[in-house]
Amino acid sequence: MSGRVHGHISIEGEKKTAIDVARTRMMIAMTLFAIGFGVLGVRVVDLGMLQKVVEPRQRVIARHNAFTGRADVVDRHGRVLATNLATPSLYVNPRQVMDPMEAAQKLQAVLPELKFRDLLSKMKSGRHFVWIKRKLTPEQQWKVNRLGLPGLHFQYEEERFYPQGDLLAHVLGYVDVDGKGLAGIERYYDERLADPALMADPLVLTIDLRVQNIVAMELAKTMQLFSARGAAGLVMDVQTGEVLSLVSLPSFDPQKPGTATKDAKFNRAVQGVYELGSGFKAFTVAMALEHDVVDLEGGYDATEPLKVARFTINDDHAKERWLSVPEIFAYSSNIGTAKMAVDVGGDKQRDFLQKMGLFNRSDIELPEAAHPILPRQWGEVETMTIGYGHGLAVSPLHLVEGISALSNGGRHISATLIRDEGVDDREARGFSAGEQLTRYLAISQDSTAAQVISEKTSKTMRQLLRLAVQHGTGSMADVDGYRVGGKTGTAEKASAGGYRRKDLLSSFVGVFPVDRPRYAVMAVFDEPRGREETFWNASGGWTAAPTVGEIVRKIGPLLGIAPREERENPLRQAMLIED
Amino acid sequence: MTRFMVSLLVVFAIVAGVFVYRVKNSTELLERRHQQLARQIIDDQNAIKVLKAELAYLSRPARLTRLSARFLTLSSMEGGQIVAAVNELGMRAPGSPRGGVVDEFKAPLPRLRPKTKVQTAPSFTDEDIGPYERQAWLMSDIKVTGGMQ
Numbered sequence: 001m002s003g004r005v006h007g008h009i010s011i012e013g014e015k016k017t018a019i020d021v022a023r024t025r026m027m028i029a030m031t032l033f034a035i036g037f038g039v040l041g042v043r044v045v046d047l048g049m050l051q052k053v054v055e056p057r058q059r060v061i062a063r064h065n066a067f068t069g070r071a072d073v074v075d076r077h078g079r080v081l082a083t084n085l086a087t088p089s090l091y092v093n094p095r096q097v098m099d100p101m102e103a104a105q106k107l108q109a110v111l112p113e114l115k116f117r118d119l120l121s122k123m124k125s126g127r128h129f130v131w132i133k134r135k136l137t138p139e140q141q142w143k144v145n146r147l148g149l150p151g152l153h154f155q156y157e158e159e160r161f162y163p164q165g166d167l168l169a170h171v172l173g174y175v176d177v178d179g180k181g182l183a184g185i186e187r188y189y190d191e192r193l194a195d196p197a198l199m200a201d202p203l204v205l206t207i208d209l210r211v212q213n214i215v216a217m218e219l220a221k222t223m224q225l226f227s228a229r230g231a232a233g234l235v236m237d238v239q240t241g242e243v244l245s246l247v248s249l250p251s252f253d254p255q256k257p258g259t260a261t262k263d264a265k266f267n268r269a270v271q272g273v274y275e276l277g278s279g280f281k282a283f284t285v286a287m288a289l290e291h292d293v294v295d296l297e298g299g300y301d302a303t304e305p306l307k308v309a310r311f312t313i314n315d316d317h318a319k320e321r322w323l324s325v326p327e328i329f330a331y332s333s334n335i336g337t338a339k340m341a342v343d344v345g346g347d348k349q350r351d352f353l354q355k356m357g358l359f360n361r362s363d364i365e366l367p368e369a370a371h372p373i374l375p376r377q378w379g380e381v382e383t384m385t386i387g388y389g390h391g392l393a394v395s396p397l398h399l400v401e402g403i404s405a406l407s408n409g410g411r412h413i414s415a416t417l418i419r420d421e422g423v424d425d426r427e428a429r430g431f432s433a434g435e436q437l438t439r440y441l442a443i444s445q446d447s448t449a450a451q452v453i454s455e456k457t458s459k460t461m462r463q464l465l466r467l468a469v470q471h472g473t474g475s476m477a478d479v480d481g482y483r484v485g486g487k488t489g490t491a492e493k494a495s496a497g498g499y500r501r502k503d504l505l506s507s508f509v510g511v512f513p514v515d516r517p518r519y520a521v522m523a524v525f526d527e528p529r530g531r532e533e534t535f536w537n538a539s540g541g542w543t544a545a546p547t548v549g550e551i552v553r554k555i556g557p558l559l560g561i562a563p564r565e566e567r568e569n570p571l572r573q574a575m576l577i578e579d
Numbered sequence: 580m581t582r583f584m585v586s587l588l589v590v591f592a593i594v595a596g597v598f599v600y601r602v603k604n605s606t607e608l609l610e611r612r613h614q615q616l617a618r619q620i621i622d623d624q625n626a627i628k629v630l631k632a633e634l635a636y637l638s639r640p641a642r643l644t645r646l647s648a649r650f651l652t653l654s655s656m657e658g659g660q661i662v663a664a665v666n667e668l669g670m671r672a673p674g675s676p677r678g679g680v681v682d683e684f685k686a687p688l689p690r691l692r693p694k695t696k697v698q699t700a701p702s703f704t705d706e707d708i709g710p711y712e713r714q715a716w717l718m719s720d721i722k723v724t725g726g727m728q
Contacts, residue, residue: 080635083628163635213640481658556658563658 069158070179071193072202073172073186075209076244076419080202082172082186082254084179085161088141088154089134092122096151100124103149107132110143123151135159160186164209166251167216170267171207171366171417174254182257183265185417188365204419206242211235214554215245219523222547223249226528226538232268232396233547234522235555238404238511241413243364244519244559246270246397268526271368273393274505276524277491278332278473278540279403280389285329285464286406287352288340290457299324302335308381313338313388316490316539317473329464330472332488334388341387346378349386355452356402356412358394363414370395389489396507399489400522403509407465407485407517410458411449466514469545477510477545481563482556484549486510486521488540493527503527508544512552513561521555523547 069084097103100123108116111133122130135157136144144152160175162168173184181190189203215233223231235245248268252260266272288294302323306313315333328336341349353359362369373393375382385391397415405412453461465485468474473488489507492499507524511517523544530536534543556563647653 079638080631083632083635085629085632086625161632163632164639167639167641210640213644217641217644479658553657554655557656557661563661
């Protein structure tokens, strides 16, 4: 003990130096640590307070998003026409099923369309995942949940839903199980609708749901009345080419395209090509007037049937006398029009019809749009028959586009189904009706559409179209206040080796209001049968003309067309149409 | 001096720790709230989409036409009912009364409240009815039986 004390005293000086050395070293180490921590601390303050560091966001839990599958399709007023909904599909994990027998029995009671034996074998299979039923209704899902069976699960899948049912089947088309467009707009705009960047923006169509419904209902009514096989209807804005309604009957449910017949899926308005008959006389007359072959005072002798080669051309509404041009048009004389067409000549006729867009597919945004069927040769006989609408098969849409061009001042505007905001600003607030119309006309005049006939000929055509309704074959299309102008057409359907007298294709294409044309309306009936009330007639004037009249009567007020009383005085009337 | 410095550092460390913990905690809470809101937005968007589809389905023009024929005494508007401009109105026929009776309703106007309760649309009071049954009911069309023709 004492030695230690002694030692302590004796070596104090050395010890002190050793501790000093240790202390110095420690101070160095501590300083280094202090600097290190100081740097860290400064950095922490810098990061936390001085710098704006964007922290990586936590991943939002992946959840079924409404805007993933396919964009909506809406009509011009934003009503939903096609949308994607998540629908439950039922599957079973057989390993979790306690009593396969009971489970199969209960499930079969809830979903009676399934077979018990299949269910049982699915429940007993040793796998982890077996589909039971795809696409359940909410009611079925609720019933399955109520069973409280273990092992049953739902998987949500996107399904295309068409709230309007069969009303727009031929416009919208349909999709397959994987949501890929197979027909109509769904197919034409498949990429656009499936584009993730545009998922939240609905595709706006020019279709007006109300107009579509009215056209479909009126067509169905007449179709039933005359026991027709099918019908087609179109309403198009003659100034912008916007299609407000496109109907083809019979229709189908786009939800279940598999159950639809081929006939129902066929789009008679754009896919079907027909020899449309007398509607073509408008083209022949316009062509003759445009080329100064005849004027309104001129005319042709229609006393005798016309014999060309082995054909005889007759008049359906024979007057058996000389007819002036307006009379030829209003009474729909085949003889007169045939002679007129020959006077114009085949080459000019061909050029004219080509300009009218009758040789090409329409530009409408439907993959079904058909190519017209042209005659194999274009001789004198063809010139004559095509003059009154036989020998050249086009779709009803072609005729509507052509008649629009004849009446709108001579500009050929292609039909469109896609609404281009800004072209038609009639709904814009803050404009009076007059200002809106001026604006609308200014915008529509601005289009780059090809001028196919002169303004003057177009005006004459408007008068002639009105005449055919006032005094001619289309009288049943007349509507108080809306001044419909138009042309009937009745064609015998072609079949192998000739025409079938009994099977008609009756149509009417009209424009209203004829003094300042806004809309072209067309109705076509496939094989209508005459009724006692119509004296067993099933021609265009008896079937399609009254249908178009009824459509105009109903859509005129809806579309904001001001009705105007027509003066009886012929002079004032001429002034009205002259505008 | 050293002891003071050390205790100061310890106190500082504790304060900083508590502060950091609180910031972190509140951030986590906000983050959780954010997720919750994001999820809810998506759910609401889904619901809006379903409801829009349902609205479109229930307001199908064909259905509305049928229902209006059944329940309303209105018919389609016709061109003759529209006057485009005031000066298009005809002159008053000579001899017609000026400032006379405008409406000639023969039926007495109701002055008292009707005694019977006005029937409203069926509501869901039955407890047994589940949300899916309700949806199924909404999706199913109202069957019109024995309408007035």
